[in-house]
Amino acid sequence: MGVSIPAWAYEFHGHKCPFMPLGYRMGIIALRELGLDRIKDHDAIALTEMGIHPQNCMNDGIQIATGCTYGKLTMEKLHYGKAAFVLYHPERGAVRVAVKAEFFGRLNRFRFFSEYRVKGIEPSFIPEEVADETIEFVLNTPEEEAFIIQRLPDFQFKHPPSSFKKDVCESCGEMVFESYLRFKDGKMLCIPCSGYRA
Numbered sequence: 001m002g003v004s005i006p007a008w009a010y011e012f013h014g015h016k017c018p019f020m021p022l023g024y025r026m027g028i029i030a031l032r033e034l035g036l037d038r039i040k041d042h043d044a045i046a047l048t049e050m051g052i053h054p055q056n057c058m059n060d061g062i063q064i065a066t067g068c069t070y071g072k073l074t075m076e077k078l079h080y081g082k083a084a085f086v087l088y089h090p091e092r093g094a095v096r097v098a099v100k101a102e103f104f105g106r107l108n109r110f111r112f113f114s115e116y117r118v119k120g121i122e123p124s125f126i127p128e129e130v131a132d133e134t135i136e137f138v139l140n141t142p143e144e145e146a147f148i149i150q151r152l153p154d155f156q157f158k159h160p161p162s163s164f165k166k167d168v169c170e171s172c173g174e175m176v177f178e179s180y181l182r183f184k185d186g187k188m189l190c191i192p193c194s195g196y197r198a
Contacts (some may be wrong), residue, residue, distance in 0.1 A: 002140035003028060009064045011020040013057065016131040018112060018138045022083075023061025025138070026097040029149060030087035031066060033095040039067035044089040045074050045157060049098075051081035058083060073159065086152065094155035096148075103146040112132040169193055 005024050008149050013020045023143040027046075031037070037045065047070035059077070062085055084098035108114065112134040116126045123131065138146075165178040171193035182194035191197075 002136070005139065006064075009061070009114060012062045012064060016126075016128065016135065017057055017123040018107065018110075018134040019055070019057035019129070020064075021135050021138045022099065023085075024065045025060030025061070025143075026085060026099070026147065026167070027062040027065025027087075029143065029147060030085070030095050033097075033149060033151070034087060034089055034092040036087075036089060036092060039066065039074060042072060042074055043094075044087060045073075045076065045159070046085055047076050047078055047157065048085040048089050049078050049080040049082040050085070051079055055081070055083060058085075081187040084148075088155060088157050094151045095158075096151040098148040098150075100146055100148055103141065106141075107134070107137065117125065119125050141195055148185065 003021075003025050005021050009020065009023060010016050030046075034044075034054060044066070046062055046066055047061060050056060050059055059075070063069050065074060066087060068087070082098065083104070084094045084096060086094055088094040110133065111130050112123075116122075116130065143149075163178050166175050167178065167181060167188055168174070169176050169181070169190040170187040171189050174190060176190045180191055181188045182191060182196050183197075184190075184194045
Protein backbone atom coordinates (compact mmCIF):
# COMPACT_ATOMS: atom_id res chain seq x y z
CA MET A 1 0.00 0.00 0.00
CA GLY A 2 1.45 3.33 -1.04
CA VAL A 3 1.32 6.72 0.58
CA SER A 4 -1.91 8.65 0.14
CA ILE A 5 -1.75 12.38 -0.42
CA PRO A 6 -4.69 14.77 0.12
CA ALA A 7 -6.39 15.96 -3.06
CA TRP A 8 -6.11 19.60 -1.95
CA ALA A 9 -2.31 19.28 -2.13
CA TYR A 10 -2.48 19.34 -5.93
CA GLU A 11 -4.78 22.35 -5.86
CA PHE A 12 -2.35 24.15 -3.55
CA HIS A 13 0.59 23.26 -5.79
CA GLY A 14 -1.28 24.27 -8.95
CA HIS A 15 -0.73 21.18 -11.11
CA LYS A 16 -0.11 17.45 -10.99
CA CYS A 17 3.57 16.59 -11.04
CA PRO A 18 5.66 13.88 -9.35
CA PHE A 19 8.01 16.20 -7.44
CA MET A 20 5.40 17.68 -5.08
CA PRO A 21 4.32 14.17 -3.93
CA LEU A 22 7.99 13.25 -3.60
CA GLY A 23 8.48 16.15 -1.17
CA TYR A 24 5.29 15.12 0.61
CA ARG A 25 6.70 11.65 1.24
CA MET A 26 9.95 13.18 2.51
CA GLY A 27 7.99 15.31 4.97
CA ILE A 28 5.88 12.39 6.22
CA ILE A 29 9.03 10.31 6.77
CA ALA A 30 10.73 13.10 8.74
CA LEU A 31 7.69 13.60 10.99
CA ARG A 32 7.51 9.87 11.66
CA GLU A 33 11.22 9.63 12.46
CA LEU A 34 10.98 12.42 15.02
CA GLY A 35 7.64 11.23 16.43
CA LEU A 36 5.93 14.50 15.48
CA ASP A 37 2.49 15.45 14.24
CA ARG A 38 2.06 18.12 11.58
CA ILE A 39 3.61 21.35 12.88
CA LYS A 40 1.01 23.96 13.83
CA ASP A 41 3.09 26.77 15.28
CA HIS A 42 6.85 27.32 15.52
CA ASP A 43 7.93 24.06 17.16
CA ALA A 44 10.20 22.83 14.35
CA ILE A 45 11.97 24.05 11.24
CA ALA A 46 12.46 22.50 7.82
CA LEU A 47 15.80 23.36 6.22
CA THR A 48 15.50 22.44 2.57
CA GLU A 49 18.64 21.82 0.55
CA MET A 50 16.78 22.38 -2.75
CA GLY A 51 17.80 24.91 -5.36
CA ILE A 52 15.48 26.28 -8.03
CA HIS A 53 12.82 24.55 -10.15
CA PRO A 54 12.04 21.66 -10.40
CA GLN A 55 13.29 21.05 -6.87
CA ASN A 56 10.98 23.73 -5.50
CA CYS A 57 8.01 21.49 -6.28
CA MET A 58 9.35 19.17 -3.57
CA ASN A 59 9.36 22.12 -1.17
CA ASP A 60 5.59 22.50 -1.62
CA GLY A 61 5.18 18.83 -0.72
CA ILE A 62 7.37 19.26 2.37
CA GLN A 63 5.30 22.25 3.47
CA ILE A 64 2.03 20.38 2.94
CA ALA A 65 3.20 17.33 4.89
CA THR A 66 5.06 18.96 7.77
CA GLY A 67 3.19 22.22 8.27
CA CYS A 68 6.54 24.05 8.21
CA THR A 69 6.06 27.03 5.90
CA TYR A 70 7.93 30.05 4.60
CA GLY A 71 5.18 32.30 5.92
CA LYS A 72 5.65 31.09 9.51
CA LEU A 73 9.45 31.25 9.11
CA THR A 74 9.60 27.55 9.88
CA MET A 75 11.09 26.69 6.51
CA GLU A 76 14.34 27.95 5.00
CA LYS A 77 16.10 27.27 1.73
CA LEU A 78 19.80 26.44 1.82
CA HIS A 79 20.28 26.48 -1.99
CA TYR A 80 22.54 23.39 -2.17
CA GLY A 81 20.83 22.05 -5.29
CA LYS A 82 20.15 18.69 -3.60
CA ALA A 83 16.92 16.75 -3.25
CA ALA A 84 17.11 16.65 0.54
CA PHE A 85 15.93 18.43 3.65
CA VAL A 86 16.46 18.46 7.40
CA LEU A 87 13.60 18.61 9.88
CA TYR A 88 14.76 19.92 13.26
CA HIS A 89 12.89 20.02 16.54
CA PRO A 90 14.76 21.41 19.58
CA GLU A 91 13.56 18.57 21.85
CA ARG A 92 13.25 15.69 19.37
CA GLY A 93 16.45 16.31 17.37
CA ALA A 94 16.99 16.35 13.62
CA VAL A 95 16.55 14.00 10.70
CA ARG A 96 17.72 14.41 7.11
CA VAL A 97 15.76 12.82 4.27
CA ALA A 98 17.35 12.67 0.81
CA VAL A 99 16.19 11.15 -2.48
CA LYS A 100 18.45 8.36 -3.76
CA ALA A 101 20.21 9.00 -7.07
CA GLU A 102 19.09 5.59 -8.34
CA PHE A 103 15.47 6.51 -7.72
CA PHE A 104 15.86 9.64 -9.86
CA GLY A 105 17.31 7.47 -12.62
CA ARG A 106 14.20 5.31 -12.59
CA LEU A 107 11.89 8.32 -12.35
CA ASN A 108 13.42 10.03 -15.38
CA ARG A 109 12.43 7.12 -17.62
CA PHE A 110 8.72 7.88 -17.21
CA ARG A 111 6.98 9.58 -20.12
CA PHE A 112 6.19 12.59 -17.94
CA PHE A 113 9.87 13.51 -18.19
CA SER A 114 11.19 11.64 -21.24
CA GLU A 115 8.43 12.70 -23.64
CA TYR A 116 6.92 15.87 -22.19
CA ARG A 117 9.00 17.86 -19.69
CA VAL A 118 12.15 17.36 -21.79
CA LYS A 119 10.35 19.35 -24.53
CA GLY A 120 9.39 22.12 -22.10
CA ILE A 121 5.73 21.14 -21.90
CA GLU A 122 4.25 22.49 -18.67
CA PRO A 123 2.78 19.90 -16.27
CA SER A 124 -0.79 21.21 -16.58
CA PHE A 125 -0.64 20.44 -20.34
CA ILE A 126 0.60 16.87 -19.88
CA PRO A 127 -2.15 14.22 -20.15
CA GLU A 128 -3.45 13.34 -16.71
CA GLU A 129 -2.85 9.60 -17.16
CA VAL A 130 0.83 10.32 -17.91
CA ALA A 131 1.17 12.41 -14.75
CA ASP A 132 -0.78 9.83 -12.71
CA GLU A 133 1.46 6.89 -13.67
CA THR A 134 4.54 8.85 -12.56
CA ILE A 135 2.88 10.00 -9.33
CA GLU A 136 1.81 6.41 -8.56
CA PHE A 137 5.42 5.31 -8.92
CA VAL A 138 6.53 8.07 -6.50
CA LEU A 139 3.86 7.18 -3.93
CA ASN A 140 4.25 3.39 -4.17
CA THR A 141 8.01 2.79 -4.45
CA PRO A 142 9.24 1.17 -1.22
CA GLU A 143 10.81 3.73 1.08
CA GLU A 144 14.17 1.96 1.23
CA GLU A 145 14.46 2.13 -2.58
CA ALA A 146 13.72 5.85 -2.78
CA PHE A 147 15.18 7.57 0.28
CA ILE A 148 18.21 7.94 2.52
CA ILE A 149 17.13 8.65 6.10
CA GLN A 150 19.73 9.90 8.59
CA ARG A 151 19.37 10.97 12.20
CA LEU A 152 21.64 13.95 12.95
CA PRO A 153 22.49 13.65 16.66
CA ASP A 154 24.70 16.76 16.89
CA PHE A 155 22.58 19.06 14.73
CA GLN A 156 21.70 22.46 16.18
CA PHE A 157 19.82 25.39 14.68
CA LYS A 158 18.66 28.65 16.14
CA HIS A 159 16.83 31.49 14.44
CA PRO A 160 18.07 34.98 15.14
CA PRO A 161 15.65 36.52 17.67
CA SER A 162 12.59 38.06 16.08
CA SER A 163 11.39 41.54 16.91
CA PHE A 164 8.17 43.43 16.37
CA LYS A 165 10.04 46.75 16.52
CA LYS A 166 9.77 48.82 13.38
CA ASP A 167 10.40 52.33 12.09
CA VAL A 168 9.72 54.47 9.04
CA CYS A 169 12.23 54.65 6.19
CA GLU A 170 13.39 58.26 5.98
CA SER A 171 13.36 58.13 2.19
CA CYS A 172 10.20 56.34 1.00
CA GLY A 173 8.17 56.73 4.20
CA GLU A 174 7.19 53.07 4.41
CA MET A 175 7.22 51.03 7.61
CA VAL A 176 10.22 48.68 7.95
CA PHE A 177 10.96 46.07 10.61
CA GLU A 178 14.01 47.02 12.63
CA SER A 179 16.43 44.31 11.51
CA TYR A 180 15.93 45.37 7.88
CA LEU A 181 16.70 49.06 8.37
CA ARG A 182 20.09 50.29 7.14
CA PHE A 183 21.97 53.37 8.30
CA LYS A 184 23.36 55.41 5.39
CA ASP A 185 24.37 59.07 5.13
CA GLY A 186 22.88 59.76 8.58
CA LYS A 187 19.46 58.29 7.69
CA MET A 188 17.60 55.11 8.58
CA LEU A 189 16.57 53.57 5.27
CA CYS A 190 14.90 50.44 3.97
CA ILE A 191 17.12 48.11 1.94
CA PRO A 192 15.92 49.31 -1.52
CA CYS A 193 16.36 52.99 -0.59
CA SER A 194 19.79 52.34 0.95
CA GLY A 195 21.11 50.82 -2.25
CA TYR A 196 22.47 47.84 -0.27
CA ARG A 197 21.68 44.32 -1.43
CA ALA A 198 20.86 43.02 2.05
